[in-house]
Amino acid sequence: KAGVTQTPRYLIKTRGQQVTLSCSPISGHRSVSWYQQTPGQGLQFLFEYFSETQRNKGNFPGRFSGRQFSNSRSEMNVSTLELGDSALYLCASSSTGNSEKLFFGSGTQLSVL
Amino acid sequence: QKEVEQDPGPLSVPEGAIVSLNCTYSNSAFQYFMWYRQYSRKGPELLMYTYSSGNKEDGRFTAQVDKSSKYISLFIRDSQPSDSATYLCAMKANAGKSTFGDGTTLTVKP
Numbered sequence: 001k002a003g004v005t006q007t008p009r010y011l012i013k014t015r016g017q018q019v020t021l022s023c024s025p026i027s028g029h030r031s032v033s034w035y036q037q038t039p040g041q042g043l044q045f046l047f048e049y050f051s052e053t054q055r056n057k058g059n060f061p062g063r064f065s066g067r068q069f070s071n072s073r074s075e076m077n078v079s080t081l082e083l084g085d086s087a088l089y090l091c092a093s094s095s096t097g098n099s100e101k102l103f104f105g106s107g108t109q110l111s112v113l
Numbered sequence: 114q115k116e117v118e119q120d121p122g123p124l125s126v127p128e129g130a131i132v133s134l135n136c137t138y139s140n141s142a143f144q145y146f147m148w149y150r151q152y153s154r155k156g157p158e159l160l161m162y163t164y165s166s167g168n169k170e171d172g173r174f175t176a177q178v179d180k181s182s183k184y185i186s187l188f189i190r191d192s193q194p195s196d197s198a199t200y201l202c203a204m205k206a207n208a209g210k211s212t213f214g215d216g217t218t219l220t221v222k223p
Contacts, residue, residue: 042215104156
């Protein structure tokens with residue numbers, strides 16, 4: 001069974017631009033969560049989607065948004081990029097919502113210049 | 114103060130050593146306790162999970178949860194160079210998201 005696929009693996013953007021990251025969960029998994037990982041803050045929860053509905057949201061500004069499609073694939077968008085948005089963005093899928101068993105992708109490394 | 118605090122490390126041990134990784138937490142609602150392993154340039158991989166208190170063993174790995182002290186540990190016996198990675202503890206209540214520690218980087222030297 002294929003794992004969680006995140007694209008692209010690397011992105012370089014400049015301040016003020018916007019970016020869209022993509023995540024394809026494990027086949028059959030209906031829940032997708034997004035996390036931001038930085039050396040200083042560790043893994044910070046962004047949001048979780050289950051069957052196209054946002055179920056949980058972390059403490060991030062409204063510039064961070066996401067959505068989930070009917071095939072469970074998810075996208076995350078960050079608008080008006082700031083230098084502090086540079087991070088590894090990780091997507092995790094699980095078979096049910098609010099699961100303790102998360103399966104992570106390899107992440108998208110975003111650099112904002 | 115963070116809900117989950119993890120011993121920061123880094124930790125460097127010789128091959129064959131016993132490794133102890135530890136986390137404390139403040140949220141009494143946490144019921145699920147997980148350990149993830151993250152290799153460089155990869156996403157975290159679920160290593161073990163425990164529900165409520167007690168011990169769980171899987172090969173060379175043992176997870177311990179002490180809810181009375183709000184303290185969890187992961188022990189690695191006979192550590193191998195392939196165990197070199199960052200280890201993240203994570204916890205969650207019955208409903209809601211997983212909350213992660215900041216990770217401990219372990220290096221096992223041959």
